[in-house]
Amino acid sequence: MMSPGRVRSLAALVPLLAAPTVAAQTVSGSAFVTLAEHRVDAGFGVEPSSGVMGGAAAAVSLTPRVELRLTALAGTLERDSATAESRDVAEVALAGRYRAIGGVVLEAGVATRTYTAAVARQRWSSLHIGAELRVPLLGGRVETVGRLMLLPLVAVTGLDQPDLAIAAAAGLDYHIGPVTLGLAYGLERYDFPTQEAAARAEQLSGLTVSARVRLLAI
Amino acid sequence: MRISALAVFLALAGSGRLTAQDRTAEQVNQARALYERLEIERALPLLRQVISPQWQFPVTAAQRVEAYVYLGAAFTLTGRSDSGVVYFRAALERDPFVELSGERFTPAQLQAFARARRETFALAARPVGAARIDPRTERIRFTLATTHGASVRAAVIPAGGTTGVVLFEAATEGVREITWDGLGADGRLAAPGRYELRVDARSRLTQRRDSAQVYFDLGHDVPPLEDTLPALAPAALLPERSGIPSATADLAKGLGVIAGALLISGVLANGDLQDAGGPATVVAVAGAVTGLAAFVVRLASPEIPANVAANRRRLEERQEANDAIRARNAERLAQTVLVITPAAGVGP
Numbered sequence A: 001m002m003s004p005g006r007v008r009s010l011a012a013l014v015p016l017l018a019a020p021t022v023a024a025q026t027v028s029g030s031a032f033v034t035l036a037e038h039r040v041d042a043g044f045g046v047e048p049s050s051g052v053m054g055g056a057a058a059a060v061s062l063t064p065r066v067e068l069r070l071t072a073l074a075g076t077l078e079r080d081s082a083t084a085e086s087r088d089v090a091e092v093a094l095a096g097r098y099r100a101i102g103g104v105v106l107e108a109g110v111a112t113r114t115y116t117a118a119v120a121r122q123r124w125s126s127l128h129i130g131a132e133l134r135v136p137l138l139g140g141r142v143e144t145v146g147r148l149m150l151l152p153l154v155a156v157t158g159l160d161q162p163d164l165a166i167a168a169a170a171g172l173d174y175h176i177g178p179v180t181l182g183l184a185y186g187l188e189r190y191d192f193p194t195q196e197a198a199a200r201a202e203q204l205s206g207l208t209v210s211a212r213v214r215l216l217a218i
Numbered sequence B: 001m002r003i004s005a006l007a008v009f010l011a012l013a014g015s016g017r018l019t020a021q022d023r024t025a026e027q028v029n030q031a032r033a034l035y036e037r038l039e040i041e042r043a044l045p046l047l048r049q050v051i052s053p054q055w056q057f058p059v060t061a062a063q064r065v066e067a068y069v070y071l072g073a074a075f076t077l078t079g080r081s082d083s084g085v086v087y088f089r090a091a092l093e094r095d096p097f098v099e100l101s102g103e104r105f106t107p108a109q110l111q112a113f114a115r116a117r118r119e120t121f122a123l124a125a126r127p128v129g130a131a132r133i134d135p136r137t138e139r140i141r142f143t144l145a146t147t148h149g150a151s152v153r154a155a156v157i158p159a160g161g162t163t164g165v166v167l168f169e170a171a172t173e174g175v176r177e178i179t180w181d182g183l184g185a186d187g188r189l190a191a192p193g194r195y196e197l198r199v200d201a202r203s204r205l206t207q208r209r210d211s212a213q214v215y216f217d218l219g220h221d222v223p224p225l226e227d228t229l230p231a232l233a234p235a236a237l238l239p240e241r242s243g244i245p246s247a248t249a250d251l252a253k254g255l256g257v258i259a260g261a262l263l264i265s266g267v268l269a270n271g272d273l274q275d276a277g278g279p280a281t282v283v284a285v286a287g288a289v290t291g292l293a294a295f296v297v298r299l300a301s302p303e304i305p306a307n308v309a310a311n312r313r314r315l316e317e318r319q320e321a322n323d324a325i326r327a328r329n330a331e332r333l334a335q336t337v338l339v340i341t342p343a344a345g346v347g348p
Helices: A014-018 B002-036 B040-051 B061-077 B081-094 B107-119 B244-268 B278-300 B305-333
Strands: A026-041 A046-061 A066-079 A087-099 A104-116 A121-137 A142-156 A164-176 A179-195 A198-217 B123-125 B131-133 B140-158 B165-180 B193-203 B209-221 B337-343
Touching: A026 A066, A026 B278, A046 A087, A121 A164, A121 B244, A121 B278, A142 A179, A142 B244, A142 B278, A164 B244, A164 B278, A179 B244, A179 B278, A198 B278, B002 B040, B002 B061, B040 B061, B061 B081, B061 B107, B081 B107, B107 B140, B123 B193, B123 B209, B140 B209, B244 B278
Parallel strands: none
Antiparallel strands: A026 A046, A026 A198, A046 A066, A066 A087, A087 A104, A104 A121, A121 A142, A142 A164, A164 A179, A179 A198, B123 B140, B131 B337, B140 B165, B140 B193, B193 B209, B209 B337
């Protein structure tokens, strides 16, 4: 059984960084590194942990407006307090994106994540839906990115469905030739219902640096 | 009864008009028949009547010329060749195209007629008939005639103009046909409008001058042409230079990143978990720096390369489209048929 300080979902944080700009008939790939910080309070005080996670994403545009993206990440979160527990993290996510008007991108997707500690393994499965807003600067050479996702379905081993599950991010994309460098701050928040007189709250935040390149233009 | 009388009166009146119109032709025919039967003395008065100012009936130019010709032939046949020449000259002055057939007239008459030709100088050009001419394969034909050898210059000139295309400039005698390919002096198809065939001639025997004009209207029968695309309106082009508003907008977008990061860190985050929000600060600073940098760059180099390129692309696309339209129109113009219609008067 994993400790109360187990790392929670990163699913809503990663897409912002891995998401390529929706383009016409293109295949793109990206890599990213996240400096993540996790905090959980299961009624015994805040248990922080932090670490580095890395991942990659591939995106294929099916039409000029529709894109599919597959993301995978892995990493380790080391405990920052005596009560916390270190663990490994691995996640796979699939999302569909639709470019609407005015820089708005609608997105829906699923993710499954595994946290492995010395004594137990926990699986998180989630569905997210939301929107992303991209606003160009300097004639499109830079884009500001804002992102808000709701996670209406989150299934966690040994826990009830959270009352509140949201993910948000803000950041910048710098387009330099065929490469796009990204910098973003993301946050996931999960508020679980009270069990045995204790309300469980988890939060994962992180600073992510990403690099994306267009691999193929069809 | 009254109606019947009126009908008879109208019929007689109409009959009378027809008789008057045909009277000259009857008179000329009768004189010619007498001439053919060598009843010269009986033919002469009839012919004189036709050319007389006292002749009450209408006389066409052709009838008058024919009367003069037969008068000349009759006088020559009766040994009065000088008088015959006078009448032949009168005929030639009115119609330089007149010819005497060697099968119908005697050598003496032909000789007198030739003398009349030498002593008279006249030039004429036949009116053009209505025609459709494909300038690629056909030519517009004009016919002119001089009574004897002359230096002739024929040119097609826009009505009211002074310069045109010279079609012929050489010595000639008698009837000559000249052609025009429908091209103007600039080598292009002549523009639609009224034109004048102006012929000037100078006798090589007497140095006398004469001239003739033929007017005609020239039209183009062209397949419908496509319109070229209009010039791009300013609203159709992207702004190529950014000013303070654009710089301010970019700065505001950078500030938006700050606001977004701080909103997530301060409002959406769970305050009970005591997150210091360090990553949010990093992104907020990046947003501020980027916004300020964009602001400065916008002011320092107001040209917007992407928009300049996009506008150039749009202008090039329009140019290519217009070039294609012009090429198609040129193909259609090459199929232009010239429509010739005779015209009277001296210009539009």
